Amino acid sequence: MEEGDCTVTVDEWAKLWKDGKTDFHISELCPMFTKHVDKLLNNREKVKTFVPLCGKAVEMKWLWDKGHEVVGIECGEEALKEFFEENKIGYSIVEIPELKGKLYKSDDGRIRLYCCDFYLFNSAIESEFGAIWDSGALNAINATDQEKYVAIIKSLMGNRCVNLSVIDDATDWEIPVNFDKMKTWFKDGFSVEANDYVEADEKLKSFGIKGQQLYTISKL
């Protein structure tokens, strides 16, 4: 498959959530998260953590339980409703006209999930993140959007920000991101390391994933 061929629009993603076609959601913590979360948090408390294209990722609940702040972006409104309802976390919803979307906010304010197109999000809305958990995000976006996506991510990384980005190594499509691309995107003020490769567990294998590559991006 040529790069850029497999484009999924934001409306198509939102429809998948509406129709309940969300096999990509995994209800257990990502093994790479469990293995490397200490690197992500680095002994810090109350870390403002960004989860791009968050779906209803279970890692968000884990981070909230540990006292951290969680900001996510997701175009599928059902994902956000299901996240709060399945985890029994009280929430409210407000319109955010500048994002042409809505904010789903936990009653304690520590979880803020924006329902909008990622590419409308910017550092005037939320900024200075201390951590980013990127799984199924950079990995899943259209190849033609990668540079735009990376520019937004870089603009949101605050001092000492640690960004863990997980890239699936799948059997039936090209690896969407490699180390050379990462080094090109994250130079000048950032460092990027290829840290770990773990073989997929049975659950991931059932999605055709052979393994996962972890990149750690730090703001210098």
Ligand SMILES: C[S@@+](CC[C@H](N)C(=O)[O-])C[C@H]1O[C@@H](n2cnc3c(N)ncnc32)[C@H](O)[C@@H]1O
């Ligand atoms: C592969 S899923 C990963 C979900 C989540 N990160 C996880 O690990 O469970 C990608 C998610 O990104 C959302 N998405 C895709 N493009 C988007 C966009 N432009 N703006 C906001 N959300 C988007 C989809 O609805 C979907 O939930």
